[in-house]
Amino acid sequence: MSHDVIMPALGMAQETGLIVAWLKAPDDVVKTGDPLMEVETDKATMEVEAQADGYLTGIRAQAGENVPVGEVVAQISDTPEDTAQAPASDPNAEAEAAPETSDASDIPEGAQIIMPALGMAQDTGHLTAWHKAPGDAVSAEDILLEVETDKSAVEVPAGQSGYIAALLAEPGEDVPVGTVIAVISAQKPDNPVMRSAKVTNAPAPKSEAAPPAQTAPDKGSKPVPFTAQQQGRILASPKMRRQATLEWLDLERLIEAGVPQPYHMADLDQLRSLTTTAASAQAIPQQAASRHLTAELSADGLADFLNWIETETGAPADSSAVLAGLAAGALADTTIVAVERFGHRRHFAAPAQHPLGHAPETEDAPTLILRDLRGSALTGLHLGPEDAPVLTLTGRASLTLTLEAGSAQMTPATALDLITGFAARLEMPLRHLL
Structure with a gap:
């Protein structure tokens, strides 16, 4: 008996995964929990573990290849020589078992959200509940649905910002991995769709290009890592x-x-x-010529302000753009604010000269750097000055604001004005609009 190793979905908007390296060679003995391969998407890199004991056989994709989510990339077999293939399907039986489908033309356009694979042995996910209704506004970080497998129950974020244009499965249904279960559109839909997966079973889009033919690796040879x-x-x-x-x-x-x-x-x-x-x-x-100031404040003011923007505009607030505007308003000569959140950086041009949250983005070097680390375990830091003054926001229920700058970058008085002004705007953001 063989066990299929599939390409997992590491995010709701993921269609493919890049195999960075195989960590086991063909015919190697593997145990449950052993790292098999490294997979990279545009948002994460992870080691994928074996879900069964046996021998690694039937490798179908090599390092450097992008593989569609849910596709079999290898097998774990009882013996090194076992290359069991999936049994041929009966076309008549498939026709009888096929669910009723509907015309895909009535499904709104937008970003397609698929049923993720939460484990290598998972074929389907049990949809426990939707957290958003058709037509609702949603941000990428919002919880969209709850999925249950035989091993875990997970709250899954939307991964896209916009509006719920279609929900293509109902709570209580088992949906195959890789199946489109929702559509998020950029504009508010006129007629959002809600239906069962039994009516619409649209597979996730595949690459139009045929995958290149793979040459079977030599037995006993170690796979070569892909260098990107x-x-x-x-x-x-x-x-x-x-x-x-x-x-x-x-x-x-x-x-x-x-x-x-x-x-x-x-x-x-x-x-x-x-x-x-x-x-x-x-x-x-650097240590002798650095400014290091901290401030403590409540997180409620910023959270309530972002919720207010969404209520007033009908769209999720761009928190990075809003923070750039609040920070720039506290320092008059700030021209470019870089907002960095867990490794992703955006540069905003002259945020103080545009309506809050609507400053254009640019590639120019920043005059002020803002690290948004809310939600992390960090409670404080002391890293020293960089090429531009750095404001760092940490914490959850309460926030800690840290300013680090070189003495040549700002005077003590300017540093005090910046951190106190930004802290005041974070606690009472509406003051920035008055």
Whole structure:
């Protein structure tokens, strides 16, 4: 008996996953929980574990290949020689069992949301509940639905901002992995759709290009990791990437030192050493010439203000654009504000000169950096000055605002004006509009 290894969905909007590297060779013995391969999407990199004991056989996709979600990429078999194939299907039986389908033309256009694979052995997900109704406004971070498998129950975020144009499955239904279950449109739909998965069973879109023919790997040979450095991506295990973020370590230093990708926790000590060496030459002058100020404030004012914007406009608020405007309003000569949230950075041009939340984006270098780390476990930090003054927002129920800047970047009086002005705007954002 063989067990299929499928490409999992790491997010609701994911259609394919890039195999970074196989961590086991053909015919290797594997145990449940052993890392099998590394998979990367545009939002995450993860190690995929084996869900059964046996031997790795029938590898169908190689490192560097993008594979559609739900597609079988290998098998775990009882013996090294076992290459069991799925039994041929009976066309007549399929015709009899096929659910009634409807014309796909009546499904609104928009971003298609699929049933994610929450585990490698998962074929279907049990839709427990929808948290949004047809026509509702939704942001990417909002919980869209609850999914239950035989091992877990998970709240799944929308992954897209917009409006619920269609819900294509009902609570209580088992939906195959990779099936489109919702559509999120940019504009509010005139006639949002709600129907059962038994009526509409639309598969997730596949790439039109036929996959390249794969050559069976030699037995006993170790797979070669895929190097994506030339494509501008850094490949690292989720644990390594998370720890580097918490310690504010730059993975680019490993690339500069010639350390091959992908990176794992075993590379962390070397990254720390490289970071310490690079900073040692300027550490003393930076420490002696830095401004470090902190402020404590309630999180209620900002949360209520973002909710108010959504109520007034009928669309989710762009929190990064709003924060850029509030920060720029506290410092008159701020021209470019960079807002960074967990590694994703956007630059806003002259936010104080535009309606709040509507400043245009630019590629120009920032004059002020704002790190939005709300929701993280961090409660404070002391990293030293950078190329521009840095405001960092941390905390959950209450917020901590930290300002770090070099003495050449701003005077003590300017630093005090910036942090106190921004803190006041965060606690009473409506003051910015008056």
